[in-house]
Amino acid sequence: MKTTSICSCQSCGKPFAAGDIVYFVPLDNNIVCHICAIEHDKVEPRVVEGAMELDTLFKVTTSSRPFVCDGCGTYVVPGEGRIISLLMVTVRLCPKCQREILQKLSKTD
């Protein structure tokens, strides 16, 4: 079976795990989950390749401007805070909240 490196449903955003069977929609070139695939007449199965590494799931950038932490409301000075983009969500966090969130997310289930 063909593989895909897409790590979430391009229709509803549901995250995929490595080895999941997902569906390619030739009509719009999207990879979707089985629930979203029901809406389409013509789909081709794909298997999700590789393990989802946190690095690929997240894009972490250092902020160059001061901001208020989305987690605890602390004022964060430039260079200390991190902006984390996870799938379609972007959060701005102080170093403490960032660590907590990364710990939570790295625990599967």
Ligand SMILES: [Zn+2]
């Ligand atoms: Zn979906």
Ligand SMILES: [Zn+2]
């Ligand atoms: Zn915080």
